[in-house]
Amino acid sequence: QSQVVKGTVSSSTDGEALPGVTVLLKGSTTGTVTDLDGNFSLNLKEDVSDPILVFSFIGYVSQEISVGSRSVLDVSLEEDVTALEEVVVVGYGVQQKKLVTGATGQVKGDKLTALSTTDALSAMQGQVAGVNISSTSGQPGEGLKINIRGVGTIHNTGPLYIVDGVQTGDISYLNNSDIASIDVLKDAASAAIYGSQAANGVVLITTKTGSAGKAQWTFDSYYGIQQPTRQISMLDAQEYATIMNEAAINSGNLPYFTQDSIAQMGAGTDWVDQMIYDNAVMQNYALGVSGGSEKSTYSMSAGYTGQEGIVGGPDVSDYERFSFRLNSEHKFWNDVVTVGQHLTFSYMKKNGISVGNQYNNSFRGAFGVSPFLPMYDDAGNYLNNTANAGVMYQGQEWQPWNPGENNPYASMMLNNQNDNRNQKALGDFYVQIEPVKGLKLRSRFAYDYYAEQRRSYRPVYDLSIYAFRTNDEATQNMSQGLALTLDNTLSYDMEFGDHSLTALVGTYMWVNKGLWMSTSNADLTVSDLEHAYINNATNTDLTRLNYQGAPNNDQKLQSYFGRLSYDFRDKYLLNATLRADGSSKFSEDNRWGYFPSVSAGWVLSKESFWDGIGNTVSFFKLRASWGQVGNQNIDDFQYLSPVVINKSNYYFGSAGYDASGNAVGAYVSRLSNNNIKWETSEQIDVGFDAYLIDGKMEINFDYYQKNTYDWLVDAPGFATEGADAPVINGGNVLNEGYELALSYNDRVGDDFNYWISAVGSYNQNEVTEVPTDDGIVHGLKNMLFDNSPEFYRRAESGYPIGYFWGQETLGVFQTEEEVLSHTSATESGTVVIQPDAKPGDLKFVDRNGDGIINDADKTMIGDPNPDFTFSLSLGFDYKGFDFSVLGYGVAGNQIVQSYRNHNAYANYTKATLGRWHGEGTSNSIPRVTQTNENLRIVSDYYIQDGDFFRINNLTLGYDFKNLIQTENIGKLRIYATVQNAFTFTKYDGMDPEIGYGVENGSSGIDLGFYPRARTYMLGLNMNF
Template identity: 35%
Template sequence: MLRLLYFSFVLLLSLTLSAQTTVTGTVTDGSETLIGVSIQAVGTTTGTVTDFDGTYTLTVPAGTDSLIYSYTGFQTQRVAIAGRTVIDITLAESTELLEEVVVIGYGVQQKDDLTGAVSVVESSELTDIPTQSLGQSLQGKVSGLQIIPGSGAPGADAIFRIRGVGTLNNADPLFVVDGMILSDISFLNPQDVQSISVLKDASATAIYGARGANGVIIVSTKQGGGAAGAGGFTVSAYTGTQEVIRTIDVLNANQYATLLNEVDVNEGRQPRFANPEQYGEGTNWQDEVFRTAPIYNAQLSFNGGGDRGTFNFSANYFRQDGIIEGSNFDRFTIRLNNSRQVKNWLNVGSNLSLGINGSDNVNAGSIITTAYRADPITVPIDSAGNFGDATAIGNTGNPLATIFYSNNRSQSYRAVGNAYADISFLDHFTFRTNFGLDFDYNRNRNFSPVFFVSANQQNEESSINVFNGYNRNWLWENTVSYNNNFGIHHLDGVAGVTYQDNFGEFLNGGRQRLIGDDPSFFYLNSGDVTTATNGGGAGSNWGLVSYLGRLNYTFDSRYLITVSGRLDGSSRFGDNYKYGFFPSVGLGWNISREDFFNADGIISRLKLRASWGQTGNDRIGDFDYLPRVVSGVGAVFGNDPVLVPGSTLTTLANPDLRWEETTQTDIGVELGLFDNKFLLEADFYRKVTNDILFNAPIPDYIGANAPLRNVASVLNRGVDLNVSWRETRSDFQYSIGGNASFVHNEVLKLDGTAVDFFNGGLGIGGQLGTNSRVGFAAGSFYGYELDGVFQNEEELATFPKFGNQQVGDLRFRDQNGDGVITAAEDRVILGSAIPDMILGVNGSANYRGIELSFDLTGQFGNEVINAKKMARFGAYNYETSFLDRWNGEGTSNSEPRITQAGQNIETLSTRFVEDGSYLRLRNVTLGYRFASGVTEKLRAQSLRIYVSGTNLVTSQKYSGYNPEIYNGSVFDNGIDRGSIYPIARTLTAGIDVTF
């Protein structure tokens, strides 16, 4: 195989028949030169930007017949080269960005020629949010893309969902960074990003085959450019503070003591507090745990180039202290991108990112839960300086002691990069070979000292535990692209073969009874050798080989067709289904380019799109089609009984394990009004995922766990909507826009032996809170519907009961009217964590250097299970809603009498399901860009200062910290157990200066 590839490479070199062309020129707006104009060779990834004097130099591949010039706020122009080496261009102002060059899978394409649903976000829209997470920067920017801040912890990444949840497994999209295919983009510095393309329908994602079902996000980082010897040096920095947005209303000490006395009476005990009023307000543990914390960011970047090459270098330091002490994150990243025109027919380049992350990992989940539950009577620290014993009353422990005695540090080192070569041959062909590597090394060290707070909160022996692991992922892609115009016909395409391999392993160990508490002793050999433990094993281990192709045809810029497909072979699937083929077709009609269209009317642009295709999802474990066997078990055999070691089968094999397959149909319309000042883009889609993989239950008599099987189908259908208005009036420019996504999620089919798939543990006796059943959303909340409170003995005797209920307890609805309450017949769907609508609104204005921008985000139609109100294994504090309890006939018909256990608290019902809708002012930024007269005195090209506020105001009905609850699984989302790190309100001030 390698020999064949070698000879193919030599053959391609020998076919190089024509030299490339170097084009230079100047770009102006008619009066002044324009800095940073993007120039792209049509049909290739070769491009540059204008320098500080508006000039550019670009060596274009042989066979390229035209260049595209694009600049924000100006009309995009496509200009024929026609043998010229000097091309000067004057751009006209425009409010439309419709003809911008869009990065798609394995190439670029003019937006006007797209047949797929692709949304683009530029770098200028990403940097106002003070975060290290590119995902959180994207929230509210793209229709059809839901961004969930999985946690407010420092360094936490975001969760991406494109057009709903179409699987019962991992629903993350595929990420592509500068051509490197990855499973996450947590390593990226948002300030290094040039643009992001979100591929949503099958016409756009089918070229990624078995990994395209959840959508694809393509990230392009900043490249160099400019005339020979030119370069730009930029310094950007901001600093600010963070604080918790809201706290949960819980009882003060007086209220707590009063209600505990009621609990004692209701449960047949003597009241424990003689005088509750004496405790007053007591301790608010949330105030003790949360703090105001700083955040910092500094970036240095330098870019430039000449007629034979370009480069871009950046270095960034980010530091975020958590709003909980002991939870901190810092990251240092370096990026170097460069390209070099080695020969007229050969262009080489590379993109490299190096990152070092460090974090202090206090057990924030436990601390948040404890601060919510801890009794308000106990003091945090007594007069002698000792931690208060919070186990004496509420049996929770002291969260401040947990913080003080925590010493858990993690570090990771990650290198992500690729090197490529573009070889032009014949007149219109380009061969590209691209090799990428992602190497991630992680280590963790956790030290626990000897301490005593109480009998239930202590550690008698010190211990140290260490973990080291790495993951290596390489990708080799070889593609041939073709691009040519035949009069009014345009044809371009790409075909190729790719290989990807992933492997990881880990090693861990631990010891107890260290010789000291100083950090110099935080090593395994400092502990007692007799207490040593160790472990290790393989991490991920999979491989993929793929064959791909796409063909685009355009007739007179009016009629468009795209056909694409990919054949994938994966090590993750059974012997009978190693390979899967995923095709798509897309059609487009630029109606506004027809002769009959009145371009001078209100409607200035109109385009229709339609697509159909199939994609797959391979996000499962490795080798799940093989049987699972556990060793170390034994049996006694023989006349003279002897224990014989052996193994046993625990999980059955499934050689028929195959891809999850998503079939998607999309119809889109693009509309421009009033010379494209107003733009609208709407997509209507239907996406059905079949053969969803799940460990569906099998009969117990088989004696082994169920294998992973293709057992379910899920539907997502909806509408993605984008609208915007842009206008320039003399010195004043403004824009306002919004996006809305409507989605309906429904389980269409389950395995024939199962009616329900239960999951979502609530922490009460193993009770499961979610159910995926036909006709409802995947992972829907499942429980009892409230029918009031038993007000008296007559009602207690009349209405059906569930357990040993008494007057003042909750009454549950008898759904089938049989006079008894049973789990099988009377539980119903109570809601879903999947929102019906996701909203984003944004706006900006600029007047003589004064800049103002804002972002709103929201979601509507989803519910949250407030499970933290349910799980009670001690005399925990109560939320203030418990003050509205039943305390005699007629006092309440929604809140029961106060108890510490029983059906009122332990049974999932509508009492614990709350509205998860919210609307948040995500960001407001006010800045000032100094005039050229000031910057020239400073010998700078540009200077901008700004102040920014993030998560300033949130309107929500949910009583918890944040209604966006993600727990890692469609079965478990939306369940708030009280351990999720709250998001913070952040205020920052910053400066950007370019020399």
């Protein structure tokens, strides 16, 4: 009995046919080799009961396939990616990983897709050493804070994003399924080719492109349910009443409630619970196809992603994205001319509650309002907490306990009725001419277009004497902008003997223009969000009518750049770049800046002396680099003195009030400074890349020192100058650290593959100089709670950026004697430091020993910048099953937490039950009082350690392709994932990952943080 088996062997990477693949009948000498089209035909003469064919080809993973009764066997071989042969994306080109001399990190698109996040940056967290990503809010669609190698500026720390060579400000418009890879340029030498915009690092995103061969279809989807991980518990009504009584007594007043009346109270309203929306949905569907011929390739996709918010639910907190992508490339005239394009169009709907500072934070309301306030009145309306307003509750007229408070849920639902729709189209058209091999002239025209429409509706409501609206309001905003890029590069690859050299020169022009308008008016004909359009507003009173419109200031860049890459036998490597940037941000005299870099590598494992070690360490490369890059991320026209014309009205009329009668005034609001220029970041980097144990283990290590100087600082001027101070250059911050990435993958037996990888980075941040007179860039006041003093310093010499500043405490006074014995020896004798303190009050450290507690005693009580960030991931696959787990954590940082504005009646967290209420009852939580004297002082009482380790992702999948043996399906994987599965932390807030800061340079501030959800999801990946 003989059997003829025919088939085609192709590459799984690009679908291209593979010629020269050896096909061997296992356990015999019978075999053949595929032809130029990848076809083979093999006659299985021997009578083998269960014939198995072995397909092997250099550079590909060998595969054994049981023939069974089949006569046609199409096989796709997976590339054996010895990582060394991988290419990584660098500025204006690609480079073989083994030749890279800078510090870069790469994450492949499939790894991002596997994490099932709505945006790529979330999936990037913990993947690349030194890239620190934290959420500024758990609200869907909200931005992430990203810094690379520490905070280097008190301005925006976000990196420059380059998508397929086009610079843009935000990459949340991309579906993870569209991304082929993300490369991060961490050191200055790698980033310097992007010049004045690269000081915060550069993130290069490459979207998927097609390759010649059979069409490859992919379908990725997931559907999940989100739930809060843990909730803050506030005092319930009985506990609250008890604490209010105690505060009254401690403040020398009579208690409010009798024990009997407390005993009859229920639990009251749990406002945090009311705000949380359970089972919010998160879902994603992405369909793509790619393929092409030798002359023409394509890749296209359509995707939908939706995520509902867990605070307030989808009515007020929701994100949806529709994305479309088409990339193609075509070759003409014997491949001398290549023409191609990229285009991604995304439509995003995003509604959200306020997640800003304490005055713009819908969730914070849930923490302060007393549990006595009910949600609804007898008529089923949100209860109006106004005295004598005729509101009926449980059959009686409602009289407020605290007239100053109002229903925070109602406030959130009523005041966040928005409809935002953004569109973004980003892409390019390029032509490449290669007249002789190695010489490439490439020109590209690229665009980054956005259009944004925003509507909001505010109803009439009455929640309290402070929370009301007398007229409804509709607002319509629109804005749009277009950034155009024109760049040209000329590159030449040459080899002579053992030397190879690539030279690249280029020019770059970029212009960004836009405009916006906004109108709002009142008294709608039909009062709801659906009808909230200006044409439905009937009001003619000028005070309720608002209209504005203006162009954005033009932003322009013009640049010239060049790069030389040289290597000798892949052993000695050298790279040098220079970019000259001209920017419209600066005055004519200071427009141009020059950004040089040089980096070198030495592949020791290619030296003869390495032979002995080579068996263990097969590859070892030492790298070193130096470079300078810039940051010009400041507002426009900071070098000019603006005359403010519309913010200085005066009313000369005699009417009681007259909204339209103001005369317009003008004044100079800021002093000019013609000399400002960009911030410069200078960085050295030393590191190595190594492969051990037959390439199964990879180690990357880096040490860096990043010095960012000439910050653009709004240095406070002297008050006597009378106008805002000009932006000046000055200041210096040093980031120094180590990064280590380890990965190991291996196989046990034939079927069990496993991998483990660990990424860690250590960074120390220290400001070394501040140009202001007092050496401090101050933080804002009134931000931690009402009337709170300054509690963080944006920058001060000798301290990390954004450190927390306040009083140190030594616990709580237990007795009157302890108050009297807390003394300082001053020139005028021994002084009791806190003579007015009572037992139960916080005991402050008189750091300067002058016997008084004041600002001079304040010091660093916390640092929001983590010392360590680390991640650990591991996984395995076995006969179609796959399992992976990814953990991420930070250590060495602190969080400042304040959920409460300190009036007499604000609710407390349950932690307050552990307060001091008698000797020995607590040494950490002070007594409660009506006047909150312990809480009005910012001290380390507010600070907690922010260390955490979280299981970001747990996934178990099974590829049903193993069950249904069909040739048409390459993959049919169904998986279950838990995101944000467990968090190990001592932090007692809802979420320890708090990237939020009230202004640039500050972070780790928990004012009532919109927590990130835990998500349970099921997903499907199909290739066919």
